[in-house]
Amino acid sequence: MSDLPPLVLPAPAKLNRMLHITGRRADGYHELQTLFQFLDHGDTLTLAPRDDAELSLTPALEGVADADNLILRAARRLREATGCRRGADLHLLKRLPMGGGLGGGSSDAATALIGLNRLWGLGLSLEALAAVGLALGADVPVFVHGHAAWAEGVGERLTPVDLDTPWFVVVHPGVAVSTPAVFQAPQLTRDTAPITMARALQGGTASWRNDCEATVRERYPEVASALDWLSDRAPAMLTGTGACVFARLEHETDAEALLAEMPKRWQAFKARGCNRSPLHDALDR
Numbered sequence: 233m234s235d236l237p238p239l240v241l242p243a244p245a246k247l248n249r250m251l252h253i254t255g256r257r258a259d260g261y262h263e264l265q266t267l268f269q270f271l272d273h274g275d276t277l278t279l280a281p282r283d284d285a286e287l288s289l290t291p292a293l294e295g296v297a298d299a300d301n302l303i304l305r306a307a308r309r310l311r312e313a314t315g316c317r318r319g320a321d322l323h324l325l326k327r328l329p330m331g332g333g334l335g336g337g338s339s340d341a342a343t344a345l346i347g348l349n350r351l352w353g354l355g356l357s358l359e360a361l362a363a364v365g366l367a368l369g370a371d372v373p374v375f376v377h378g379h380a381a382w383a384e385g386v387g388e389r390l391t392p393v394d395l396d397t398p399w400f401v402v403v404h405p406g407v408a409v410s411t412p413a414v415f416q417a418p419q420l421t422r423d424t425a426p427i428t429m430a431r432a433l434q435g436g437t438a439s440w441r442n443d444c445e446a447t448v449r450e451r452y453p454e455v456a457s458a459l460d461w462l463s464d465r466a467p468a469m470l471t472g473t474g475a476c477v478f479a480r481l482e483h484e485t486d487a488e489a490l491l492a493e494m495p496k497r498w499q500a501f502k503a504r505g506c507n508r509s510p511l512h513d514a515l516d517r
């Protein structure tokens with residue numbers, strides 16, 4: 233056994249504070265403009281070195297084969313990209329709902345890339361790690377770079393920004409939303425005129441919206457119920473393609489009060505918005 237201590241690193245959630253769909257590419261993927269921000273809530277990945285070349289991940293994720301797990305896929309891609317032959321024991325404490333629009337899988341992958349880069353002493357730059365991550369998902373690079381960002385393209389062209397950092401109550405309405413199904417929906421708005429980042433920021437939170445919301449509301453009534461319930465109490469939006477929705481609150485006590493009166497059928501948590509990823513804060517400690 234190696235003497236190096238395990239690395240314990242956060243894999244935070246993200247919110248899409250706004251999301252516009254501005255077009256559709258020839259390959260079917262959609263052009264987006266979105267503002268990503270992190271939450272101080274997420275999964276935790278523990279990475280321990282091994283003396284052999286095995287990669288192990290515990291526990292198994294329900295409904296996700298190991299070969300598809302973004303953490304193991306990230307580890308294998310990193311080894312392919314660098315020729316590294318080392319192994320690791322990985323353990324995931326999963327707190328984020330899967331397929332909830334909180335980017336949990338992408339964040340897990342980014343934490344694996346950054347953690348293994350350190351554990352294996354590879355010395356890759358964040359730029360190089362983000363490039364490895366982009367092949368796994370469009371949301372991986374923002375988690376690797378670790379700063380709130382204005383994103384364009386399919387979400388990979390990033391400009392760092394500092395947004396307001398209120399409290400959020402994030403609600404999972406208990407349904408799974410299929411990202412491909414939302415993007416294939418005939419009624420999805422795909423022609424929002426592109427805007428500049430400056431204009432999006434000047435418009436402020438009151439002007440921010442998610443172009444997926446109408447489609448998701450129509451197809452998933454429970455998401456519509458959660459949005460309606462939250463909107464009666466605070467400004468509320470969908471994140472990504474859902475299913476999670478979030479309300480914006482000034483104070484932690486407001487978030488606690490909202491959680492206390494929420495219908496028990498929904499899972500919910502409070503978290504603070506952060507412009508610097510908790511992963512990068514942890515790496516500096």
Ligand SMILES: C[C@@](CO)(OP(=O)(O)O)[C@H](O)COP(=O)(O)OP(=O)(O)OC[C@H]1O[C@@H](n2ccc(N)nc2=O)[C@H](O)[C@@H]1O
Pocket residue numbers: 248260261262263264332333334335338368369370371385386387411412415471472473474
């Ligand atoms: C739209 C976002 C915003 O954050 O939604 P969430 O996943 O967070 O909800 C993400 O960029 C999603 O990224 P990700 O979750 O990696 O999507 P993928 O698995 O790559 O895509 C699933 C499918 O959705 C469609 N898709 C995805 C992203 C995109 N910009 N255009 C698309 O048309 C494609 O059909 C693709 O095959």
Ligand SMILES: Nc1ncnc2c1ncn2[C@@H]1O[C@H](COP(=O)(O)OP(=O)(O)O)[C@@H](O)[C@H]1O
Pocket residue numbers: 293295296300301302303329330331332333334335336337338339340341411472474
């Ligand atoms: N480590 C992982 N954590 C979560 N989901 C994963 C992971 N590996 C693969 N997946 C797959 O990726 C899908 C999207 O997961 P996730 O990133 O949590 O949602 P979203 O993209 O909606 O924010 C899941 O439904 C699951 O099938």
